[in-house]
Amino acid sequence: MEVLKDRILKDGKIIDSNILRVDSFLNHQLDISLLSQMADSIYQHYSQKDITKVLTIEASGIPLACFTAQKFNIPCVFAKKHSRKNLPKDVYISQVHSFTHDSLYDIVVNQEYLNQNDRILIIDDFLAHGAALQGLISLIQDSGASLVGVGIAIEKAFQGGGDALREKGLDIYSLARLSSIHPDTGIKFVED
Amino acid sequence: MEVLKDRILKDGKIIDSNILRVDSFLNHQLDISLLSQMADSIYQHYSQKDITKVLTIEASGIPLACFTAQKFNIPCVFAKKHSRKNLPKDVYISQVHSFTHDSLYDIVVNQEYLNQNDRILIIDDFLAHGAALQGLISLIQDSGASLVGVGIAIEKAFQGGGDALREKGLDIYSLARLSSIHPDTGIKFVED
Numbered sequence: 001m002e003v004l005k006d007r008i009l010k011d012g013k014i015i016d017s018n019i020l021r022v023d024s025f026l027n028h029q030l031d032i033s034l035l036s037q038m039a040d041s042i043y044q045h046y047s048q049k050d051i052t053k054v055l056t057i058e059a060s061g062i063p064l065a066c067f068t069a070q071k072f073n074i075p076c077v078f079a080k081k082h083s084r085k086n087l088p089k090d091v092y093i094s095q096v097h098s099f100t101h102d103s104l105y106d107i108v109v110n111q112e113y114l115n116q117n118d119r120i121l122i123i124d125d126f127l128a129h130g131a132a133l134q135g136l137i138s139l140i141q142d143s144g145a146s147l148v149g150v151g152i153a154i155e156k157a158f159q160g161g162g163d164a165l166r167e168k169g170l171d172i173y174s175l176a177r178l179s180s181i182h183p184d185t186g187i188k189f190v191e192d
Numbered sequence: 193m194e195v196l197k198d199r200i201l202k203d204g205k206i207i208d209s210n211i212l213r214v215d216s217f218l219n220h221q222l223d224i225s226l227l228s229q230m231a232d233s234i235y236q237h238y239s240q241k242d243i244t245k246v247l248t249i250e251a252s253g254i255p256l257a258c259f260t261a262q263k264f265n266i267p268c269v270f271a272k273k274h275s276r277k278n279l280p281k282d283v284y285i286s287q288v289h290s291f292t293h294d295s296l297y298d299i300v301v302n303q304e305y306l307n308q309n310d311r312i313l314i315i316d317d318f319l320a321h322g323a324a325l326q327g328l329i330s331l332i333q334d335s336g337a338s339l340v341g342v343g344i345a346i347e348k349a350f351q352g353g354g355d356a357l358r359e360k361g362l363d364i365y366s367l368a369r370l371s372s373i374h375p376d377t378g379i380k381f382v383e384d
Contacts (some may be wrong), residue, residue, distance in 0.1 A: 028272065029302075058250065066258050112221075
């Protein structure tokens, strides 16, 4: 998606060869108009797929998930992060490994909000190793719902999580796919 | 706001005389159409106030904040929760007391995203004792921005945080104000 790629080139900040900061427009300060255009693109990709619900994970997946759900006119559910000592009842639960913080956390969704009749579109801001995405997929599997596809703002393709899941047959639609980020050579995208 | 009050009466779950669960439509599963109507109401209240930015706090304030920012066509910033051991640099920081978990946490906003030219509308899903709201107000004061007003989905008026801040002159616009919640007597609203 050209408008997103242009914005990444203009405002993305390379921290190191693994970390790109986009918090001026995507996940701290939010450019609402850009997010709405991104949701439009995801809607066009999945509009014929009878999606019934958007699923994301707190916190930075929520904005794009909300605007995407708005295009489809369907509910959005966000999985909550919990520490194990304070788990609510009647939830689907999955454990996620955070590469950023080298820690484990649990994500939960109340069992009332995912069911076997649902056709789910997962939305998130980033896809890197795919750990959070696999946690969400696990919640969907536990609920008996169908996973239709995944919409991602920025995929760090060089970390391989997206392609590993595509090889299993998953439809992952990423609006910008990074092939490399480096303080010297800058930001490179996978050629479309 | 009648449509929200009706929904609270229909789908709100009284846990005890302090806790009302509304996670089927407001802060776990999201009714996007309802949130958009709520944002419309907040927009109408503040449309003449030259708001430049919406400020909220992760995670459950984000949906209403996003749709409100969409109505104004302005950016939204969400404050992030942090543990003190892992604080980023160049942030405004404030400490918040969580009554729910009886704990303290820090909220931060990057200094790039609040400045003295901003006219801020704070949005959140709940207002109870006002601890999170006071934390956000403190961040705004540190930045030199102007606080124009506050838009809240559900105010637990019986916990007093809203009126204490109104007495200091703050414009707080709450879409539903609860006067009491109780397993026996049900949900009561403050009369408009």
